[in-house]
Amino acid sequence: MKKILLLSGLTALAVACATNPLTGRKSLQLVSNAEILPSSFQQYQEVLASSKIITGTEQAKEVQTVGQRIAAAADTYYQTIGKASVLNGYEWQFVLIDDSKTVNAWCMPGGKVAVYSGIMPVCKDANGLAVVLGHEISHALAGHGAEKISRTYAAEMGGQLLGGMINNAALQQTVQQYYPVASGITLLRYDRKQETDADITGLYLMAMAGYDPREAPKFWERMIESTEGSSTPEFLSTHPDPQNRIAALNAALPKALEYYNASKYRTGAPAAIPSTTAGSTITTTNNATTNNNTTKSATTQQSSTNKSYVY
Numbered sequence: 001m002k003k004i005l006l007l008s009g010l011t012a013l014a015v016a017c018a019t020n021p022l023t024g025r026k027s028l029q030l031v032s033n034a035e036i037l038p039s040s041f042q043q044y045q046e047v048l049a050s051s052k053i054i055t056g057t058e059q060a061k062e063v064q065t066v067g068q069r070i071a072a073a074a075d076t077y078y079q080t081i082g083k084a085s086v087l088n089g090y091e092w093q094f095v096l097i098d099d100s101k102t103v104n105a106w107c108m109p110g111g112k113v114a115v116y117s118g119i120m121p122v123c124k125d126a127n128g129l130a131v132v133l134g135h136e137i138s139h140a141l142a143g144h145g146a147e148k149i150s151r152t153y154a155a156e157m158g159g160q161l162l163g164g165m166i167n168n169a170a171l172q173q174t175v176q177q178y179y180p181v182a183s184g185i186t187l188l189r190y191d192r193k194q195e196t197d198a199d200i201t202g203l204y205l206m207a208m209a210g211y212d213p214r215e216a217p218k219f220w221e222r223m224i225e226s227t228e229g230s231s232t233p234e235f236l237s238t239h240p241d242p243q244n245r246i247a248a249l250n251a252a253l254p255k256a257l258e259y260y261n262a263s264k265y266r267t268g269a270p271a272a273i274p275s276t277t278a279g280s281t282i283t284t285t286n287n288a289t290t291n292n293n294t295t296k297s298a299t300t301q302q303s304s305t306n307k308s309y310v311y
């Protein structure tokens, strides 16, 4: 009997794996939206109740507009690829919290987003805000929180989990351990691979929503400048080396610009798509401008790059 339970547990583990369709990165997902969202929504309400929410200002409206547009673009994308279930139970909400000292933003599972007013000067405009929101929304859609919870839960529950016995109380405790507390400090620390995954996914999502992805590297330059001589803001401290992330974003730009040019939300002129640079793992479709001898492979959107983010 024990052997059978162990075997079924292992089978469950083997299949409890999700793939980010935009990057190809795989992650352990032992918890579903249905299991995780109630806690997430409850914690979000607690944050709102203990924070000063800005409403009615231009900045507050911009947070709504940019957030909703990226959410709509993500919705359309997941529907198009037949993975609308990723968004099951989502209730998008975007708030601007009055806290000029906090240079941060986050998105909890289920689409509950908070932007702190301290990050708005670094965003500068709607494109900069789209970089931040695209990144944070990507953490949720790629299930990075659920992945972290799954890892912790798997480690804590060990044998019980392998026996297929999900202990709901323990799960809720793990969820609560991670998510934002009222002070605006997110206890959840994503790891570097998750951060890179969110950067690239966010770049594609902002482009699908018609925001210029060429602004993403510029946003991170501003973020670095804004932190010089001061303590590192939380938004940056948990993220990869800024120069590495800028290089990774630049490498992903050709593909992002294809999404941008195809976006129904785009108001600017179509962008010229740069050729992939030598050594870049990004492949582009055949409408890219050629300015060097790099061989481009005309492929579908699921490029070979995606493997870079699989581990």
Ligand SMILES: [Zn+2]
Pocket (backbone or CB within 6 Å): 135, 139, 190, 195, 198, 239
């Ligand atoms: Zn992040």
